[in-house]
Amino acid sequence: MDVRRLELLLELSRLGSMREVADELGLTTSTVSQQLAALASEVGVPLLEPVGRRVRLTAAGRRLADHAVTVLAAVEAARRDLDPEAEPVGTVRVASFGTGVRRALQPLVAELAATYPQVRLHLAEHEPLESFDLLAADDVDLALVYDYTLAPAAWPARLAVSPLWTVPYGLAVPAADAPAQEVRRTSTEVLADFAQRPWITNSRNTADEEAVRTLASMAGFTPRIEHRIDSLELVAGLIGDGLGVGLLPLPAPGAEPAGVRVLTLSDPPLTQRAYAVVRAGREAWPPLRLVLERLAAQRS
Numbered sequence: 393m394d395v396r397r398l399e400l401l402l403e404l405s406r407l408g409s410m411r412e413v414a415d416e417l418g419l420t421t422s423t424v425s426q427q428l429a430a431l432a433s434e435v436g437v438p439l440l441e442p443v444g445r446r447v448r449l450t451a452a453g454r455r456l457a458d459h460a461v462t463v464l465a466a467v468e469a470a471r472r473d474l475d476p477e478a479e480p481v482g483t484v485r486v487a488s489f490g491t492g493v494r495r496a497l498q499p500l501v502a503e504l505a506a507t508y509p510q511v512r513l514h515l516a517e518h519e520p521l522e523s524f525d526l527l528a529a530d531d532v533d534l535a536l537v538y539d540y541t542l543a544p545a546a547w548p549a550r551l552a553v554s555p556l557w558t559v560p561y562g563l564a565v566p567a568a569d570a571p572a573q574e575v576r577r578t579s580t581e582v583l584a585d586f587a588q589r590p591w592i593t594n595s596r597n598t599a600d601e602e603a604v605r606t607l608a609s610m611a612g613f614t615p616r617i618e619h620r621i622d623s624l625e626l627v628a629g630l631i632g633d634g635l636g637v638g639l640l641p642l643p644a645p646g647a648e649p650a651g652v653r654v655l656t657l658s659d660p661p662l663t664q665r666a667y668a669v670v671r672a673g674r675e676a677w678p679p680l681r682l683v684l685e686r687l688a689a690q691r692s
Contacts, residue, residue, distance in 0.1 A: 492536035543602035570653035592638035595620035
């Protein structure tokens with residue numbers, strides 16, 4: 393049914409005559425009559441009946457006018473919700489890798505609760521490949537994902553990508569096997585010392601393994617990947633127990649995980665890059681735009 397015709401029917405139920413409806417809406421009486429006749433044809437039942445020189449709503453017309461109140465209110469609410477200039481209201485569904493949740497989204501949930509209580513975030517922890525599938529299926533509105541400088545992402549079509557932050561990565565090895573004092577060496581020289589060790593990569597994303605294999609190839613060996621773990625804490629625990637080596641963020645001085653040393657990879661460097669990703673054209677939705685703006689503000 394045409395929403396505009398429903399508006400005319402509702403006005404007729406309120407004002408009582410086509411002439412008054414026409415005057416109220418700046419139309420001709422003929423136009424009002426034609427549009428209401430077209431509405432009756434759409435629904436397949438008479439909506440008006442003559443009463444002398446006037447018309448009135450039939451029982452079906454009155455029932456449809458009652459429905460029109462709800463329908464038009466819902467349409468108006470949808471228009472307000474989608475208006476780029478409207479106050480942000482609604483729930484933003486977000487998929488993010490674990491570090492993105494801890495670093496960016498947890499603080500944002502608290503901030504929005506204080507400043508925009510009508511905007512809510514629904515968070516789900518997913519690795520990038522999973523998040524891309526969720527975006528494609530329209531199961532989430534926003535994804536926080538990552539790639540590496542040595543394993544750049546191939547962005548699926550029709551996505552809008554905004555850079556967020558970067559984190560330098562190094563080679564994490566058991567502390568007992570690390571050099572007593574780290575000296576500046578190329579990344580391939582660092583990896584070559586651990587060519588025969590078991591390696592640990594991510595279980596739910598390919599970027600970590602791609603970066604490891606790229607560096608290992610430059611160092612002249614093929615890594616023997618024995619464990620696939622997506623939790624950085626678990627990866628650090630396995631390395632600390634001497635069960636392998638792998639990639640971890642360079643920690644602040646004195647903040648290395650127990651039993652672990654993270655060796656610098658500087659030539660070439662390995663950097664993890666985080667992004668906010670949405671379906672192209674969705675960025676103007678007020679609550680999503682607000683979240684993107686807050687994430688960008690965290691970066692600066």
